[in-house]
Amino acid sequence: MTKTTATMITPDSDSASAPLALPSLQIRELTFRWQSRQPALTFPDINLDAGDHLFLRGASGSGKSTLLGLLAGLNTADNGDIRLLGKSIRGLAPSARDRFRADHIGVIFQQFNLVPYLTALANVILPCQLSPVRRDRISSETRTSDTRAAIHAKAKTLLSALSIPQELHSRKPAQLSIGQQQRVAAARALMGAPELILADEPTSALDSNNRDRFMQLLLEMAQQNKTSVVFVSHDPALAHHFHHQIELEQPSWLSS
Amino acid sequence: MAIFMTTRMTAHLALTLTKSSLWHRRRILLLVTLTLTLSVSLLLGIQYVRSEIRQSFTNTISNTDLIIGARSGQLNLLLYSVFHIGDATNNLSWQSYQALKDDERLSWLIPISLGDSYNGHRMVATTSAMFEHFRYGRSQPLTLQRGQWFNDLFEVVLGADVARAFNHSVGDQLIMGHGGGSVSFARHDSTPFTVTGVLDTTGTPVDQAVYISLDSMEAMHVGWESGVGIPGRTLTLEQAKQRNFIPSNITAAFAGVERKVLTFRIQRDINTYGKEPLTAILPGVALSELWRLLGQFEKALLGITGFVVVVCLISLATVLLTLQAQRSAEIAILRATGASAGLIASLYLLESLAIALLACVLALALGAAGIAAVSPWLQANYGVLLTLRPLNPDEWILLAAVPVAALVIGLMPALSAWRRGRRPGWQVLDDV
């Protein structure tokens, strides 16, 4: 079994115990096997403080998406520990993991991010329909009794902030450009201020202008919400946007 | 309380998502629904018509113990004497009829003589015994909605449908056609008939016939020996009243038996009658043979429909599974946003269920419309009364099987979605 090595280019990666807020993400000795005959993918230990943004790099096949799947609780690790917001998610029942994901995690995929039959606005509102926690966060923030209206207003604000003009809010995804779709997906991930956003190469289909604007908007708004971001890309040009970066090395059984 | 709130929220979300999803793909789903609708209405329709026809069949004649005619097959005799379908190959001589009349074991006899028609409706020449002794359904006698039974020459009593079809009522004058068929080339112009009564609806071939006396039958054919009416030789009412008519033969006779145990004995005696080759049949036996004959056909039909349904279910499954494969991107998004495996499964199930229920409702509407459209034609041509009635339990079960089957089909992707819920991937985009 080969070991995946990692370099965490962080000034003080071991000072996780110091801050008051719980670290948003801690992983220890994590391994995962897709198939029993394959050697396990192993992942470096990571500590990510609340509100910090992590850039996750690595060659194709190095396990970046797999790691995000583990963090989202869509897969369960074979070994090791994942703590999100101080809570170990390995031991949780599937339904509890779904609940946790709905309440605390926003996800952005590389493509096909939107439910095709819902409007841009309805797509953004979706997390609030799946999670009372995220809904309550918005209603307590605005202090109105009309939760529905508050959620709509919040979604519209987010979309506008991500430079989706008003007239596109009621469009279906098919009538939006790829760049617009990705920004709507970002708005959805940000909706209800989850503690953690997982993004898997969301900019790979965008040109450099669009990409830079996307990065800027996403990270700015994450900052405002004090949301941690784990961002996967193999584009090194994006690294400077982030507090930390980490590189997954390709397992040797793949490179040979 | 919180759990209750979330469950309600989830149910609401599942419904709104299903609604939007169905609407989004409405074109393809409509086609699927139509296919399913057609096969459900076909299956249900055949089942319905089958039980209606069976009912209608067994209702056509009752309390008649024997039907007697010239030597022929029992089905043939049953068909022409009761259903007015086809023609008699031979007649029963008046002498034989008299001999039957003299048989004390028979409590009553109804002679009938067929041949002519009124605008395509059989003209049945008989006597008042018909009105007195003929029974249908559950021993119901013939009843008149208007007027009275004929008791003189050139008087006619109409079946309910004949009166309705031509808007006839008591007092109208009718010209009979010579021979059967809806268009008669030769008509009995010189001997018009007067309507004296209209029968109540029976739901049997009686509704489609007109009834005159045996004497009228003879009288109207005087001067027709060559096959066409020769002017001057036909009789007027006054001339006819002066004469006495004795028919030389009749087509058949219905008989009631005094002591039922003797029925088979009498049947054998008639079948072996020395002076003329005769056939006596038991209507019940003949009816069940007819039913068996149709039963084969009916079974084949049911089998074919079963096939149609299976094919349709398979196509339903194919389309649903293909649609689900299309939905996998959306499902990945929902899962990543925190939708539980249960919610995903319910999306699949709701979709199948919605399609199946819609198809069932449409099939019911289509079936009702179809029956309403076909029943007048069926009754006019075959004397089978097809009524719109609520579904019977068998039919409900058949109908209920459709959404159940759709649920089972919906369960396949739902199950695999649930399994994937157990061992999912990051944005899994295929494999249903």
Ligand SMILES: Nc1ncnc2c1ncn2[C@@H]1O[C@H](COP(=O)(O)OP(=O)(O)OP(=O)(O)O)[C@@H](O)[C@H]1O
């Ligand atoms: N659903 C799956 N079933 C089996 N093996 C898988 C599955 N998904 C990924 N793998 C394997 O796991 C390893 C890591 O895959 P992963 O998708 O995490 O790579 P990645 O770093 O995201 O690559 P890329 O940059 O191309 O997206 C690969 O060797 C891949 O073949």
Ligand SMILES: [Mg+2]
């Ligand atoms: Mg990947």
